[in-house]
Amino acid sequence: MLLLSGDILYGDVLIRSVGNHELFVENFRGIINYENTKLVLQGKCQIVIITGECLTILSYVEHMIRLKGIIHVIEFRS
């Protein structure tokens, strides 16, 4: 059996965090909503909600977003 990670097999969202002040999100479809305190991303099979303060999108290219600010909660909804 191949031990492949979820982002390859099921298209899961890949999140990498630097402390609570920077976040890299990959493998998502697009932005649903963006506010200073909340960012909602559409994944392949779930929605990712990131809440925090002073959220700024440092860069946004296809399937990759770099977020800066004070991150409080990362929530997944089906």
Added chain:
Amino acid sequence: MQAIKNIIGGYVKVKIVSNCPERFINLCAKQDIEVWDLTRENCDYMCYMTRKGFQSSKQLQEKTNTKMEVLIKAGLPFFLCKYRKRKLFLIGILLCMLMLFGLSQFVWEINVYGNTSYTKEDIIKYIERESIKLGTLKFTVNCAKLEEQLRQKYEEIAWVSCSIEGCRLSVHIKETLDKDTKNTSSVPCDIVALKSGTITSMITQNGTPLCKKGDKVKKGQTLITGNIYIYSDSNEVLETHQIIADGEIWAKTKVDYQCVFNRSYYTKEYQKKKSYTYALICCGNHISLMPKIKQKEGMDQLTEQYPLKLGKTFYLPLCIERTTTRRFSPVRKEYGKREAYEKAEEKIAKEIKKLKKKGIKVLDQKITIKVTDSQCRAEGYLILEEPIGKIRAIRPLTKKQEEKIKPTEAVLW
């Protein structure tokens, strides 16, 4: 790197006014239109885009019914567009660039490194007098020729390397040839004796050795030759090759030491007050910025020159000169007998330290110090062990030297 790219290509800060700005941003990302520093202020989205990205997003603006308001335009294309009517400004920039390019083609500074027995000023004066004056075109400078000239003029120089870095001519000197010194001669050369002495160790890396350990050599004698002879079976020379000779030769040398000084001497008692004058030197012309103070008796003047440069190596033909003037009154003093003796010992120790710093081993010393009523005299000699190899342009071998390297006939039993 990305920031430089953006400055060259130009970028804009825009306000996105739309019913669904997220859709517009998603479409931009899908079409590889770069968006960065996206923030939300009240109901509006602010972000940065490249100039090209902004132009190619016009179709998407129509598609998503989005209006974009440009807040800031930055970067080279916008700067050039803003000043497109200022022709003189553009000509000025071009002239400035042309002048910088033109001036960078000359030598504006000569620097000497690694000198101990010769002064930097002396070497620079010789270079300026003989071949390269300040303001000489860089491509006319022949570094190999200059190296040879310096080796011939200054006998103590064992190794010299000249190179041009920016607008500066750098001369690196070694006064003894050791294993750490790279042999950078680009043409075939010999290694000759810098001083007379007895060889204590000899390592030949390249070339044919003409002497061995224990041999007494004279100053200027060839120690390793760059000539390589290939002999036939009948001991006749078939071919000759010339290579860059390289090796490390140490020899035992004897150096005379003499130091005489008067017991009575004068010292300067300086006044606290210093006065400064400034001047500008442009292409050798002296322009005083302040009235110059004439040097008189009882006055010391120290002149410092600060060449103006752009970056590390781009020297401009401008120099700021600062002259510090200090007044003093001479006070006569005299060394006591013990004090004079100690002073002489101190001078000997200083000399030995200087030699050791140069990597020379002091094997023995025989110096006598005599203190008379008026003078103190230290005389004697030092036995040293030092590297004596020096590079010299290749010379053909003498018959005696040829005999030395000729192979002996094999005896068949």
